[in-house]
Amino acid sequence: MTGLPGPPDDRRVKEPRWEPGDEVVLRYITRLDAAPGMTWPARVVRDDDLLALYVPRGTTAMAWHQPPGEGRRLVEREWRRDMLRLMFPGEAHSVWCFWEGDERRFTSYYVNLEEPFRRTAIGFDTNDHALDIVVTPDLAWAWKDMEEFEGLVTHGVYSPEFGEAVRAEAERVIRDIEARRAPFGAGWDAWTPPPEWGPPRLHPRWREEPAVPWDRRAWAYRDAR
Numbered sequence: 001m002t003g004l005p006g007p008p009d010d011r012r013v014k015e016p017r018w019e020p021g022d023e024v025v026l027r028y029i030t031r032l033d034a035a036p037g038m039t040w041p042a043r044v045v046r047d048d049d050l051l052a053l054y055v056p057r058g059t060t061a062m063a064w065h066q067p068p069g070e071g072r073r074l075v076e077r078e079w080r081r082d083m084l085r086l087m088f089p090g091e092a093h094s095v096w097c098f099w100e101g102d103e104r105r106f107t108s109y110y111v112n113l114e115e116p117f118r119r120t121a122i123g124f125d126t127n128d129h130a131l132d133i134v135v136t137p138d139l140a141w142a143w144k145d146m147e148e149f150e151g152l153v154t155h156g157v158y159s160p161e162f163g164e165a166v167r168a169e170a171e172r173v174i175r176d177i178e179a180r181r182a183p184f185g186a187g188w189d190a191w192t193p194p195p196e197w198g199p200p201r202l203h204p205r206w207r208e209e210p211a212v213p214w215d216r217r218a219w220a221y222r223d224a225r
């Protein structure tokens with residue numbers, strides 16, 4: 001626990017927070033069976049009204065791999081770009097900032113529609129909602145994977161109500177981009193990690209630590225077991 005402000009009674013109801021530099025695990029919890037899927041180790045930049053997680057390039061993450069004729073499995077994969085992941089408690093999207101190369105050139109923001117994050121003993125759980133928005137440094141935006149998202153709604157994997165909710169969330173973010181509201185154009189592109197931070201390592205219990213499923217998964221996902 002950090003020294004949170006407020007009287008002791010107030011402190012008791014607050015959730016435990018992570019400290020800057022702490023190593024945590026960010027997991028996607030699968031739609032079908034609520035198990036850990038894609039997973040990244042990350043360093044906590046801040047954890048208050050905003051959660052900011054840093055995944056530098058060279059980090060070893062777990063990603064899906066499906067050899068022909070076989071089932072998919074999680075394999076180690078090297079992360080290629082510096083990524084700062086800005087996450088908002090209770091909100092169904094995150095905003096990623098990307099830098100490339102040794103000179104750390106800021107290349108884009110990326111809006112990822114996803115489950116509101118939950119806390120675990122080792123970090124945070126969420127899951128992807130297919131739809132994304134790519135945003136240039138000067139805040140021009142474009143949809144990404146709209147077709148894939150619409151297919152999930154059309155084929156009844158996503159309930160129609162949930163599909164509408166994802167779309168509405170995306171449109172709220174687009175209004176923020178167009179109005180140049182934070183976090184867009186708010187200086188995150190100039191953020192740099194403390195030089196003493198080494199690459200985060202995957203927690204040994206990344207797979208065993210029980211998942212904290214989204215409480216609306218039965219409403220959202222028609223194929224959730």
Ligand SMILES: [Mg+2]
Nearest residue numbers: 112128130132
């Ligand atoms: Mg996505």
